[in-house]
Amino acid sequence: MSNILSITNLRKSYAGGFEALKGVSLDIREGEILALLGPNGAGKTTLISTVCGITMPTSGSVTVGGHDIQLGYRAARQMIGLVPQEINLEPFETVWNTVRFSRGLFGKPRNDALIEDILRKLSLWDKRKSAIKELSGGMKRRVLIAKALSHEPRVLFLDEPTAGVDVELRKDMWKIVAELKKDGVTIILTTHYIEEAEAIADRVGVINSGQILLVEDKDSLMSQMGKKQLEVELTEAIAEIPASLADHGLTLIRDGQALLFTYDTRADRTGITSLLNDVSQAGLVLNDVQTRQSSLEDIFVDLVSGENA
């Protein structure tokens, strides 16, 4: 798969001296969904703003579809759609005119059928004649998405698109994202809802303090870094872990009703067999056994806290 977006050693320092991006390099493949995770102030929005032309880079280069964002800004920007984090809309204009304006601004000829289709998919069709100020917050968010889609971008940036929206819109949005992916649109999204990134992304990038910490295929990231936990439920609660089980690094949970064993899926031996043998020899009777894998959120928290430590 070829790269549609290449960011090389991108730096951005603001007038006050704050360095928001410290040499970011990132290649994004055509047609993929990349979830960019990072705490507040990590540089996610600055990165997106710089690629889109809202912020000027201090140094480094960015190409979109082979076009440099400064030398070939017209061709580069024509390929990009942006759904910003903040709800910024002209309050007195109608939904229809606002969306139509975006299409024209990007140099695309009038196409009412396409705009109708977008508005219907986003459940905005009935509101097309309403002024933006009459809409709810969730509806305004939909208008922002409609505006970004109106000029048929090949690369779509979704900057925290589900922040503060209801479940209905979130579902609609992910349905549209899935359709766009099917059409070959590349999607870069930042989100605080890590479970969404986990469910929808092909790759995950983690950014912190203006630096990319990792970019990995989501599944391999999960299997490489994911820890598994084995919960051993006992028939009778115990007050403390028997000395014979001390080497297994167990934790007593649920008021002594269960033992929690953490193991690494990448290790040659997980230690499960010997644990179960030792539990049996210690005279404990098992009621149930279950495993669970750590989520992307756990991995993210581990990574960022490790970086900040």
Next chain:
Amino acid sequence: MNWTAIASIYRFEMARFFRTLAQSFISPVVSTSLYFVVFGAAIGSRIQEVEGVSYGAFIVPGLIMLSVITQSISNASFGIYFPKFIGTVFELLSAPVNFLEIVMGYVGAAATKALFIGVVILATSMLFVDVTIAHPFAMLAFLVLTCLSFALLGFIIGIWAGSFEQLQLVPLLIVTPLIFLGGSFYSISMLPPIWQTVTLFNPVVYLISGFRWSFFGIADVPIGMSLLAILGFTMLCLGIIWLIFRTGWRIRS
């Protein structure tokens, strides 16, 4: 050139104007009528003629210029300041458009609105006094150029302004005094010699003089000078805007 984008910006800006069309129409009619009552009837009755033209007719070009200049500035400055204020400017900055296309859209719309008001004032004036236009094409050219050049200045003010108060500052403190002292309601030949010389440093004098010439064939300064002044002012504003977009001053961090 991204003509579709220019047309989109222009249409979007004009929509704001059409939403308040009644206000846009009524306010210049009312204010022009007031000027005629005060300057035309009350004061004008004591001044019979200025350079062979009745005082009521003499002030028409100045009145049009007064409104057209202030309207061009306020329309264009608000047009670009408002997207900055509500944050929608992000779309403009991320669109495949260059500075000239953005300017053509915003300034074109602001100038059109001002031109409309100028025509309304001229029509209203004709209800009060007999106005003859000696050089109609020159009149139209001066009107259009004035609308465009001051809309360019308004655009610069809109980018510079950090608040609604600042948006009003330059028009109130600099532009309005320059217009009033630029011969809107008098001929500069009526001033003492020293003030005639001082007045020549006011750029608006050249505009009003040229515009008045297109009506009555009389001017305070040579018509060529007037034309040169307005063209020079237009080029200066365009140059400043080009520099603003090149450096990203106040719009792109």
